[in-house]
Amino acid sequence: MQKLILFDPDKCTGCRRCVLACSLAKEGVFNSEKARIGVISIWEVGIHVPMFCQQCTKPLCADVCPVGAISRNEKTGAMVLEPNLCIGCKMCVTVCPFAGCLINPHTRAIMKCDLCDGDPQCVKYCEFGALEFVEADEVAYIKRKAGVDKLATAFKQIA
C-alpha cells in the first residue's frame, strides 16, 4: 500500500533537522539548498511548516512535464523524477503548489522527493515526531486534515 508523510504543526519546532537529513541522504552534504524539503517559519504566529512533495494522486508536475520524466514508482507509490530524461525546463517547479520540485542552484538540476525508496530520512531524524510516515488509508487522510485544521486553529487563537 502507498505510504505518505504526515505533518503535525503542534510538534514541529522548526529545527530543520529534516532538511539536513535530506540533503545528506541525497547529495552527501549538509546544505539546505540541496534538500528536497524546506521549512517555512511564520514568525508572526510562531508556526513552522515543512513543505515537501505530497505525492499527489493526480500530480500537476507529471501533467506539464514535456518529456514524461516524472512517473509513479509502483513499489513506493512516490512520484519519481528520472534524471536521465529530465531536460531541466523547470515547468514542474513553476506549476507545483507545494514547492515539491526544487532547483539545485549549483547544478541547475531538478530535485524531487522520492520517499527514499520507502525509508524517508527526514521522518527518521525528526526528533519531535512532527513528521510521520504512515500508510495512506482513511485514517492517514483524516490525520492530514486534522493537521491542517490545527494550523487553522493556531492562527485563530493568535488572531
Add this chain to the structure above:
Amino acid sequence: MSPSAILRVGSNLSFDSAKCIGCESCAIVCPRGAIQITKDQGFETISYTFALCLYCRRCSFTCPEDAIKLTAALEPAGFSTSVRVEEKLQIELQICERCGSAFAPRPMVRKIENLIREKRGIDLSSLIVLCPQCRTRILAEGSPGRFGLSQALLSQSQQVAQSHEAKQ
C-alpha cells in the same frame, strides 16, 4: 592543405520567438556554453555565440517546443576565439504579484496555465502568478478556500501584535 584544416563546422542558429518558452534547457545541455542566458530587469535574454558552436545539435533535440532551427555552416578556423554573438532573443519574465520578484518566463507560465486547463480543467491563473516561495508561504499561512484560513486572519494577528507593541 585540405579545406578541413582551414575551415571548421559550426552552425547558424535561429530561435523561433513565437515558440520559445524560455525554459533554458538548451543552455543547460550545450557542452560549449554557446547558448547563454542572462536575466535582467524582468527580461530573460538568450544569446547564441557562433564561434563556440560545435553543431552537435543537442539544443534542437532537447528543445521541448521545437523552437531552435540549426543549419550547418563553415567558418574559418583560427578566428573562433573572437566572440561573435549571432542571435539574441528577449523573453519577458513573470513578476510575482506578492513579492515582485521575476521567477519564470511569461510564455512558460501561459503555456502551463493552458495545458492544465486543457488536461484537467483546473484554473491556475490566481496561483501561477505567485513565485514558488510566495505560493508555499500562502499555503502555509492558509489561503482562502483551501485550508479554510484566510489571509485576513494573518493581517488581523499582525494588527493585534502591533497594538500590543503600542501599549508597551
